[in-house]
Amino acid sequence: xxxxxxxxxxxxxxxxxxxxxxxxxxxxxxxxxxxxxxxxxxxxxxxxxxxxxxxxxxxxxxxxxxxxxxxx
Numbered sequence: 001x002x003x004x005x006x007x008x009x010x011x012x013x014x015x016x017x018x019x020x021x022x023x024x025x026x027x028x029x030x031x032x033x034x035x036x037x038x039x040x041x042x043x044x045x046x047x048x049x050x051x052x053x054x055x056x057x058x059x060x061x062x063x064x065x066x067x068x069x070x071x072x
Contacts, residue, residue: 002034003031003032003034005029006029006030007028008028009026010024010027
């Protein structure tokens with residue numbers, strides 16, 4: 001089972017999740033699902049970036065320069 005749905009009085013959810021005022025004192029349907037987040041596998045992306053270390057360093061230096069200009 002990946003999902004669970006139940007009908008409960010919205011007032012019972014106060015303090016657990018934010019409830020819009022138009023839902024208060026009414027029955028609401030609550031659905032709970034298991035997360036589908038997949039584990040990140042960095043090997044999947046190996047070789048996708050073709051920039052050299054020097055190019056990356058140059059781009060980072062440019063970005064930092066922009067940040068310094070905006071921070072003043």
